[in-house]
Amino acid sequence: MKFLKFVFLTITVLVILGYGVYHFGTKVASDKLMDTISTELDSSGEMEKIKQSIENDPELLSFIEDAKSVDESKLPFRTKEEATKVLIKKVGITEFNDIRKQVQEGTISKEEVLEDVQGKLTEEEILALKVIAYKELYNQ
Numbered sequence: 001m002k003f004l005k006f007v008f009l010t011i012t013v014l015v016i017l018g019y020g021v022y023h024f025g026t027k028v029a030s031d032k033l034m035d036t037i038s039t040e041l042d043s044s045g046e047m048e049k050i051k052q053s054i055e056n057d058p059e060l061l062s063f064i065e066d067a068k069s070v071d072e073s074k075l076p077f078r079t080k081e082e083a084t085k086v087l088i089k090k091v092g093i094t095e096f097n098d099i100r101k102q103v104q105e106g107t108i109s110k111e112e113v114l115e116d117v118q119g120k121l122t123e124e125e126i127l128a129l130k131v132i133a134y135k136e137l138y139n140q
Contacts (some may be wrong), residue, residue, distance in 0.1 A: 026085060029093070033084055051137055060110070064137060067130035075128040083132050090120045 040046070054060045077083050087096070099116070102108035118126055 026088060029088060031081055031084075033088070033093070038080075054133075054137060063114075064130055064133050067127065067134040070127060070131050072131060074124070075131060076122075076124050077128050078132075080132055080136070083129055086121075086125060087117075090125075091117060 054064065072078055077086055099108065099113055103113065121129075
């Protein structure tokens with residue numbers, strides 16, 4: 001009987017620890033990723049190039065402009081950090097890395113990227129991403 005209690009207690013502790021590592025590990029990874037990307041984009045001047053690319057592409061601009069009049073209180077997330085965490089959970093870091101490589105090599109189009117990511121997210125999550133992109137683009 002003592003052995004069963006020990007095994008049950010050990011399994012319970014391991015499950016709790018595993019959940020904690022997953023929950024906090026994802027948060028730490030998303031925070032670190034967001035900090036790294038933001039710093040890299042700001043210091044290299046790439047952020048301005050990205051903004052200009054979006055403003056010069058009517059399709060992307062109209063995609064983001066939908067976010068202008070959204071009630072943010074109903075969105076599943078409101079910050080870049082929360083968005084990063086959701087994207088890491090739903091899409092995955094390795095898939096984002098693959099997409100990045102394909103974009104750099106020119107083997108994937110923006111339509112394919114949007115279609116792939118939209119297939120993994122809900123409509124509310126996509127709308128929340130649009131709102132965040134709109135805020136970043138227009139510094140709101």
